[in-house]
Amino acid sequence: MFIKKRSKLAFFLLGITSIFFSSLPVKSAEKLFLSYGPLKFSVEVKSLEIFAKDGTVNDDLGQYLGLIPPDKRDEFREGLTKKVPLNPVLVSRFFKSDMGEDILIRLGKGITLEGGENGGIALRGAIVQSAFDPDGLTLLNILKKYPTNLQIQGELVKGAVEEGDKIISATENLVKEMRTWTAEEASNNAPVDYAKLSDIRKTGKYQVKKEVWQLTDASRNRKFYVDVYIPQGVSGDKTSVIVFSHGLSSRPEDFDTPLNHLASYGYVIAAPQHIGSDTIYLKEMFEGYHKNIFDQDEFINRPKDISFVIDELERRNPTEFQGKLDLKNVGMAGHSFGGYTALAIAGATIDFDYLQKTCERLYGGLDVGILLQCRALELPRENYSFRDPRVTAIIAANPVNRYIFGQTGISKIQIPVLLASGSNDPAAPPVFEQGMPFTWLNTPDKYWMLVEGQAHVNFNKLDGGIKQALDSTVNLALPSQDLISSYVKGVSVAFFEVHLKNNPNFRNYLQSSYGQYLSENQEYKLDFITNASSDKVKTAIGQLEK
Structure with missing residues (x-):
């Protein structure tokens, strides 16, 4: 379905x-x-x-x-x-x-x-x-x-259709398997009455002040703004920090709701604009100022933007934050291209040989995520490393990553990782872009959440023209953005509470039984698994890819 x-x-x-x-x-x-x-x-x-x-x-x-x-x-x-x-x-x-x-x-x-x-x-x-x-x-x-006159090459078209059918079939099977794995893990979780626990989908106790900083990285001749969410009246010696990376042709303010939510739980959030791959760049491209949808150097500049923002937080910490920011244990989250950015900051490295083979595949262009990753082949072939040791836990939502990093690159990550997917995601198909990378992660603290029906983007944020085109070409029945948002809010708070603040009181939320609880009476479920299911995922995807 x-x-x-x-x-x-x-x-x-x-x-x-x-x-x-x-x-x-x-x-x-x-x-x-x-x-x-x-x-x-x-x-x-x-x-x-x-x-x-x-x-x-x-x-x-x-x-x-x-x-x-x-x-x-x-x-x-x-x-x-x-x-x-x-x-x-x-x-x-x-x-x-x-x-x-x-x-x-x-x-x-x-x-x-x-x-x-x-x-x-x-x-x-x-x-x-x-x-x-x-x-x-x-x-x-x-x-x-x-x-x-035009000629259809039947064998090639048949191959393309079969490739598309393969993705569709694999994803249908994945949804079934994810429900099964979620149920199996939940059966092994200690019983928890979530109705009696705090509902972390609701706004936290802190009021949030939003600021916009204008930054200049002179070393790269790069000027950009940063949306900063500052919780008011946070007690204690340390305040945790999360940096967020938006997706392709997006902008920080598109994620105002989830970022505000995290800030209300006492996190300082910094979300930089990536000037070579944001909404403004796309607009300028359509106006004729750029040839491409994004600058290929964004594969390098995006991670550097993140590290520069953390540098700026370190500079401001003594005066504006009274030295309370914990900048030795920074969290990071990113969506789509921002998911790539988060994984790169976490230690994943580009595998040019693996990417080259993928981009030469006859039917590789059917996956728009592959087309995006293939543009990294325009970069000089160097051993890039964007690992920032100050970042100690990440969430990568709908990341495009499998082919640019490969197993060699992904396996270098050693910090806690939460991968988030949507079963209706055409740009980053979950079987290939999150499923296999999940099995490649060597960190024992790895999680994978799949929102059934989620389709990569927030359709409430699309401009009128795209909405009109969607309405005219596809009949979409998707989960409400409120439901998707509630899933994301609950799991993201739990992840960072456990892996940034070392708060054991939130570990019960970071397990499959919580996903089942949130999904009760919902048509579109939240499937949630941990490292315990990694071997099952590897076996299942291996069979699907045959």
């Missing part, structure tokens, strides 16, 4: 390439050719146009429709003229970026010019022209704009 929705969302997030994958066997200009081994047949684009208009089936189209199940034909017809309301300028700019071109070239291996030449660049022209056309961005319009 979860994955059918996830699959549609994944294709949307690959941009309007979804048009091709949601109706894969039907593209052309005047004529579309479909080849599979020695077989080859054609369909006139005009026949598709007539069929879309009134349902009339010409002879050439009839042989093709015979391959489509009867209950799917209406869906196919509707898909020909369904509009995707995206800004044509943004479409054009995206497909001129390195990631956009990479998607096109990968698509172009299966969607070729007649004769077999890669059709990616021609595809870009057709997509952009269709987006600017009054009839809008539709599959049929793209086919009409394609500059020459």
Whole structure:
């Protein structure tokens, strides 16, 4: 159930390439050719146009429709003229970026010019022209704009579909397994009546003051702001600190709710802007100031931003915080690209050889997370190390990390780690981006939470244009953001209380039985496992990847 929705969302997030994958066997200009081994047949684009208009089936189209199940034909017809309301300028700019071109070239291996030449660049022209056309961005319009006859390489398309099905099937199985492992671990937990314990999903006892600091790292000629959440009236000699890293094309204030929540429990929170991969950079890219969605040097600059912020906290500690900040035991959290940042700070190192092999895979581009990680190949091949020993526990939510770090890089982490996933996440599929890395972690203090139905982003934060496009292309039934937020609030407080403050009173919250308690009477469950299930995860994922 979860994955059918996830699959549609994944294709949307690959941009309007979804048009091709949601109706894969039907593209052309005047004529579309479909080849599979020695077989080859054609369909006139005009026949598709007539069929879309009134349902009339010409002879050439009839042989093709015979391959489509009867209950799917209406869906196919509707898909020909369904509009995707995206800004044509943004479409054009995206497909001129390195990631956009990479998607096109990968698509172009299966969607070729007649004769077999890669059709990616021609595809870009057709997509952009269709987006600017009054009839809008539709599959049929793209086919009409394609500059020459188009050929579908059946074997390659079949392989791509099988790769997508593999991800879908693996994730469906993972959700079932995670529920089982959660239940098994919970059965071994000592009984806890959570209804009688403090509800740590609720706001803590401290009022929070928010400040915005403007920082300059002269060594990198880098200016950025930091959202700082300061709990008021915290008693004791030490105040714990957490640094947060936002995701790609995001910003610190997008995470105001969970950061405020942590601060209300007595943590000073510092969330820096990453200027080469934030919302502003994306906006400037669409305005023509940058070629790409993010600067490839962000793989280096993001971890350095975090260390610089901790340096700044050390500088201000004696005067602004009366020396109370505990900067020898700093926590860190990050989302998506920020998850990469957190893992890098924790000690994970880039494995260029493993990444290179992944990026050369024929169907690797179906995973947008892989495309992001592949841009690290533009970096000089050096032995980068971003480990900051002041950071002693991390949460990585929806991290893109498997292929850039590999087992060699991930296994170097020795501090407590909580990985957080969403079963509907198209950008960082949980089986591959969190499941296998979970087994590679050598730290005994490792945890994995899976929010069933979560889809990488907070849809309440999407701008109106993206929401409109989503509504028009996919039918999403997702858990409410309030439910997701309640899961995150409870687990994150428990994790940092145990692993930053060494507070044993919160250990009961950091186990599978708490996940079950939070999930009671909920359609979308919180699955939660620890190191105790690591071998089971490794065995299960090994079978799924065969």
